[in-house]
Structures are given as C-alpha cells and as structure tokens.
Amino acid sequence: MNPLDFLGLTAALLTSLCFIPQVLKTLKTRDTSSISLTMYSLFVLGVALWLVWGLCEQQIPVVLANGLTLALSSIILIMKIRAVASGRENP
Numbered sequence: 001m002n003p004l005d006f007l008g009l010t011a012a013l014l015t016s017l018c019f020i021p022q023v024l025k026t027l028k029t030r031d032t033s034s035i036s037l038t039m040y041s042l043f044v045l046g047v048a049l050w051l052v053w054g055l056c057e058q059q060i061p062v063v064l065a066n067g068l069t070l071a072l073s074s075i076i077l078i079m080k081i082r083a084v085a086s087g088r089e090n091p
Helices: 003-017 020-029 037-057 060-085
Strands: none
Touching (some): 003 060, 020 060
16 A cells, blocks of 8 residues: 555544544434534535545545445434424424
8 A cells, every 4th residue: 555545544534433423422312403404414415425436436545434424424414304303303
C-alpha cells in the first residue's frame, strides 16, 4: 500500500468512526429531538451518492468511508423519521 492510499484509508476510518458515539447515544437515549431531519436526510443522500461514485471509480477509501458512514448515519435518520412519524418530535 502506498503512503497516499494509507492516508486516504486513515482519513476514511477517522471520519466514519466519529459517528459511533452519536449512534450509541441515540440508541441509548432514543432522543433525536436535537437532530435536524432535513440535515440528516440531505447528509445521508449525499453520502449514498459519494458511495455510488466511489464504486463507479473504484476508489476504495471513498467506498469504505461512505459505506460505513452511510450505515451509521442511516441508523440515526431512521430513528428520527420514526420519532417524527409517531408525533413524539418535530422535524
């Protein structure tokens, strides 16, 4: 692995792992009231598009980062959508 690939994979890992504390807190508290539905919806869509781009361009760091980030941020988005749909929270 060349140094540039290592740099990309390290950056991908760090930026993806930063979602883990938020996911754990959200799962534990079930509170998404401080999370913007619009922001998370746009974010998840953007990450999904980056994932597709990375797959098409065969950019492994982009695929890994966005695949993991998509999974983690989707958990929060789904919880927010459920809270809004049930009437417990505002969008």
